[in-house]
Amino acid sequence: MGNKMQKPANENLLEIRNLHVRYNTDEAVVHALNGFDLTLKRGETLGIVGETGAGKTTMALSIMRLLPKRIGEVTAGSIIYDGIDILKASANAMLKLRGKRISMIFQDPMTSLNPVQTVGSQIYEVLELHYPEMTREEKHRRVDEMLELVGIPPARKDEYPHQFSGGMKQRIVIAMALISKPELLLADEPTTALDVTIQAQILELVRELKRQFNTAMILITHDLGVVNEVCENVAIVYGGEVIERGTIEDVYVREKNHPYTEGLFGAIPDLVTDLPRLKSIPGYMVDPTNLPEGCKFADRCGFCTERCRRENPILHRLSDTHFIKCHLFEEGSNHE
Amino acid sequence: MFKYVIKRLLLLIFVVIGITLFIYLILSAAPGDPAQLILGMDATAEDIAALRAQLGLDKPVLIQYINYIGKVLKGDFGTSWLSGYNVYQEFLRRLPNTIALGTLAMMFAVLLGIPLGIVAAIRQNSIVDYLSLALAVILFSLPAFWFGLISQLFFCLRLGWLPASGVGTFKHFILPALTLGANVLASQLRMTRTSMLDVIKQDYIRTARAKGASERRVVLKHALRNSMLPVVTQVGISYASCMGGSVVTESVFSIPGIGSLLINAVKSRDIPVVMGTIIFVAVFVGIINLLVDLLYAYIDPRVKFAE
């Protein structure tokens, strides 16, 4: 929608500063986010890449303020969405944001639809919640249009989720997320649970609709290839922190990367060059119940020094767009 | 669906035949001659032989059973060996009491247990939750006959608010229904709470929240119907167990129902009455379960009757 572009407020739609989130479970305290920083401009498409457990989903749920009750706890930091302080906003204010201005697509389309309601009514509900002024006919028409857009015959709107395939369910979830034309779409591994061929279709659909609606998007994935296809910018996450951020070019040209990012690239099979075998990153994901004092990647890093163990690096600026959180890139030092 | 119902009813007939055959066989294998039992110790041998022939006891057990079932299928449940009354007539006379008792108990349990369970789940770990759970454990642990005796002692004999025994008015049924329903209330409450907690953790509930639905709407529109699925099944099971529990409750409150009939029949090994009661309960439970399954399919669109 055009009017969003005319807003005088600053061009950052979302600013996450120093966010700390932990989960207090019976067995342990899990430190999921540990000083997570992120800014997102209007209309920007940002890929967030990291291993399972790096804190990607936690970040998305924090933005929606949907962390599991009683267990999930924000211990420090702030999330500012278009001038609204998400962590301090009233419950009512959040209801107006969720589903209208910020939408989310979840990982598993198999379980993210209510099994006892028709798919049409589940999409319709978004309009019912956020557009009370719309007439019934108009809402139904919008649902039909939206279904058409995501490639589901509107005639099937009275069917139940179990009558659709996984890919079609994800299309329905996308319809649900985009029918309110949100400013921000959080897509949490939207294609991980799907077949490769379906993956490509869904990504294409997301990209197309995003363009049409001029929605900003955060695409969460563990797949560097997917990011390359869909996003303009990318942030690499490790141990609940953004450890590298830049444009696709900055990162994918592979001149200067965080050692972890390099490791991620090494773990992708390359069909062009004929490498003997994939390189995996040695060791395991940092234990979020027992975080080290210094750099969280130190244990697995080939360039690890005494300093890395002692002191968590700050985000070093390599260019206007490219940032890396590693002592190797401290001004004056030479990485090669 | 019609075909499904027919199939289930046919299956029910086999279940009834199976269970009655089992009981008939062990009844006949048990020591002691029923004819002797009926006529008493001083009966003559001829009298006993005559009675045995009259009751068909001189034939092989399997033949006896087939004869019996043949008669039952024609609606003839025989007569009580002990008191000579017509079992079927006696059932018809006592049935309304048992059904009224069971239904009232279920209503009390469902109308109180399900809402309490929902509240306990959405206010998990609150005072309401703890109190409901404590209530459930206490009610679940009290033996019905004791609960009945104590409440009778207190409300009827001490306070004189309610009649202590017998039937007649609605008031007569209040305490028995509470006694019988206490246990069911406990299991309804817990089942609802567990199911609700389980549903609330599902991804589609998170989706509903992400759409901007309020907590109230999430519970009422998205969680409730899903969480009722196992509860509905539990209602069926509970109704059946009410039929069992009514034996005890009827005895405590001297209600002339099926249960009190069975107790005397068991004590005196009055086989036609025991068999009749078992058949009645099996059919009743079978029909309740069928209705529950139909209701389940109505709530859950995933269930289809094509097998």
Added chain:
Amino acid sequence: MKKRRKNGGAVSGRSVWGLVWFRFKKNKLAMAGLFVLIFIMLAVLLAPLYVDYQAVVSQKITNRFKAPNATNWFGTDQFGRDLFARVVYGGRISLFVGLAVIMLSFVAGCILGGLAGYFGGVVDQVIMRIVDMFMAIPAILLSMAVVAALGNGTGKMLIALAVAQTPRFTRIVRSSIMGLRNQEFIEAAKCYGSSSARIIFKHLLPNGMGPVIVSTTLTLGQVIINIASLGFLGIGVASPTPEWGTILSETKAFIRYYPYLGLIPGACIALSVMAVNFIGDGLRDALDPRMKN
């Protein structure tokens, strides 16, 4: 952030049960239940050491209806018998018959359910149809019918109750095994040539035990109540042998004037059953921590 969920699997038995015990210990109600149950069990088990059985049966009419006092802790009944002695000896029957019933039906259920769940097909069909048949009658009615057939007596009642509980265990064991049957570690066991019996007893049963154990505990409570109910109805343990239900059935005519005669035996049943149920709940939460929080 996804939490790691492990599904039994190849984790060594000790650490799994260690974890269960760790969680169980944190549950105050469950621990209270465990202590109460152990206390009651010891009290009734060691009864011969501190109560003379004569006090249970010897009648002394002049001593009747004594309210609880220093010599007769629970008072005396209409025959002047010491209620404390009767309750303590009665508990031996209520609790140990209950345990025996559970063990019998548990073993039978594991065998039948294990066979049905593991072999599937015709075996499963036959066993489960028979189970359905027995499930068509509420447990207590089925027990009564069996008692009617076998006649009165503690041993016969035990069998009657076990027959009535077996179908439930069969069902739970079977569904538990069905869920595990196609999991990878069973496939793996088949691959290196384990025999059927070995797979059932070494792999399937231990891994599927969680729900079975919980339901065993909760059923124990119901069985204790059922024993007492049969006693109360006069078709369980025959008097003058004391049993909690039988005691109540004998004294019920007098509780209007001597409420302690009714309150005390009933409270013993309720307390034991409650303790068992708390333990069962604690076990459930400890075995399936996802239900909490």
